[in-house]
Amino acid sequence: MNNDSDQLTITRRMRGLPSSCVRDLMKATEGRDTISFAGGLPRPDLLPLAAVREATDRVLLREGGSALQYSSTEGNLELRALIAEQLLAPRGVRVSPEQVLITSGSQQGLDLLGKVLLEAGAQVALENPSYLAAIQAFGLYEPEYLPVEMDEEGVLPDALARCCRDQNPSFFYAIPDFQNPTGRLYSRERREEVVEVLARRRLPLVEDAPYSHLAYGDEPGPMLAASYGAHSFVMGTVSKVLAPGFRIGWVAGPQRWIEPLVKAKQATDLCTGAFVQRIVAELLRELDLPEHVARLRAAYRKQRDAMLAALAEHMPPGVMWTRPAGGMFVWLTLPAWLDAREVLARTLPRGVVFALGESFSPDGCYRHAMRLNFTNASEAAIRQGIAILAEEVKALF
Numbered sequence: 001m002n003n004d005s006d007q008l009t010i011t012r013r014m015r016g017l018p019s020s021c022v023r024d025l026m027k028a029t030e031g032r033d034t035i036s037f038a039g040g041l042p043r044p045d046l047l048p049l050a051a052v053r054e055a056t057d058r059v060l061l062r063e064g065g066s067a068l069q070y071s072s073t074e075g076n077l078e079l080r081a082l083i084a085e086q087l088l089a090p091r092g093v094r095v096s097p098e099q100v101l102i103t104s105g106s107q108q109g110l111d112l113l114g115k116v117l118l119e120a121g122a123q124v125a126l127e128n129p130s131y132l133a134a135i136q137a138f139g140l141y142e143p144e145y146l147p148v149e150m151d152e153e154g155v156l157p158d159a160l161a162r163c164c165r166d167q168n169p170s171f172f173y174a175i176p177d178f179q180n181p182t183g184r185l186y187s188r189e190r191r192e193e194v195v196e197v198l199a200r201r202r203l204p205l206v207e208d209a210p211y212s213h214l215a216y217g218d219e220p221g222p223m224l225a226a227s228y229g230a231h232s233f234v235m236g237t238v239s240k241v242l243a244p245g246f247r248i249g250w251v252a253g254p255q256r257w258i259e260p261l262v263k264a265k266q267a268t269d270l271c272t273g274a275f276v277q278r279i280v281a282e283l284l285r286e287l288d289l290p291e292h293v294a295r296l297r298a299a300y301r302k303q304r305d306a307m308l309a310a311l312a313e314h315m316p317p318g319v320m321w322t323r324p325a326g327g328m329f330v331w332l333t334l335p336a337w338l339d340a341r342e343v344l345a346r347t348l349p350r351g352v353v354f355a356l357g358e359s360f361s362p363d364g365c366y367r368h369a370m371r372l373n374f375t376n377a378s379e380a381a382i383r384q385g386i387a388i389l390a391e392e393v394k395a396l397f
């Protein structure tokens with residue numbers, strides 16, 4: 001084990017792959033008393049502990065040893081049906097259970113789509129900024145990224161149209177509901193305009209929607225895929241509403257694409273944990289989801305408000321931030337000359353961390369930005385953490 005062979009070299013695709021700054025920070029601060037605005041974690045005391053315990057007992061008593069077997073690669077059919085009926089149909093997406101593939105977190109969905117859809121050098125259009133771990137996941141398949149600018153209402157239709165006209169993307173990756181990292185929600189008009197642009201070019205859509213339930217004001221409208229239909233893949237997860245520890249997500253898409261995705265998943269992990277799939281199915285059947293979601297919304301709304309109020313109180317002029325109507329994140333922009341790494345170098349020893357904006361763009365263009373999570377810290381910790389963050393920002397002005 002100690003004599004590493006010189007014969008081995010790491011692959012080209014791995015050499016170029018950046019590490020996730022969020023995961024690195026989580027590791028660096030593990031076991032330390034930290035106010036973390038870095039991750040996208042739910043608050044542990046809001047996870048449905050009692051319901052999970054009861055669901056687990058019921059599954060074991062009812063199904064005995066078979067509850068602990070492998071699952072098919074596609075996933076538990078009952079869970080797939082529940083996702084289609086309870087989570088996708090209400091958002092306007094009509095798919096059969098057979099069109100839903102259960103994945104090990106929606107993160108695996110990103111990887112499988114990359115495996116199946118991207119040749120090396122293929123182009124991927126995506127919002128700018130976008131989810132850092134999607135950039136990382138697709139990155140393994142060596143695409144060329146085409147970042148498309150956004151405003152408060154979502155991706156800019158003209159910029160997307162230009163990208164479609166001048167380039168040749170394989171698909172457009174979008175997070176229209178309370179986007180990661182900006183928290184932005186596409187307006188209804190913008191949804192229609194974006195679908196029109198996609199339809200003109202018949203550009204496939206990968207719509208990632210982990211935050212749709214976490215609305216603190218307006219509900220998101222129908223998914224883009226609801227009107228775009230046949231050319232879309234939608235991805236979801238129970239991580240933000242039930243528990244990230246389950247590692248249960250899904251990809252739903254055109255029937256003909258399910259088979260290659262299943263083959264890619266077979267090669268990766270055979271199947272997602274069958275026991276957990278059954279527990280999640282039981283929860284979707286038995287838990288009062290609207291009531292649980294209402295509890296999450298009430299708590300996170302207050303935490304968001306605490307963060308926005310603390311930012312308004314402490315940040316100096318010249319610093320800007322989004323005011324998200326849902327989700328888990330505020331996107332903060334410093335004056336262009338100020339590097340968020342310098343801020344992090346000063347807040348880390350004081351026990352406050354955040355995600356660097358540069359990780360959320362393939363070209364690293366947001367060096368002066370940061371993503372702040374408000375769901376994992378108490379209101380008091382948020383106030384304290386933002387005060388420290390603002391002190392260190394001011395010290396660099």
Ligand SMILES: Cc1ncc(COP(=O)(O)O)c(C=O)c1O
Binds near residue numbers: 104106108238249
């Ligand atoms: C936009 C987006 N997609 C996918 C994921 C992955 O979620 P999971 O793998 O926990 O389902 C996340 C997690 O933060 C996310 O923000």
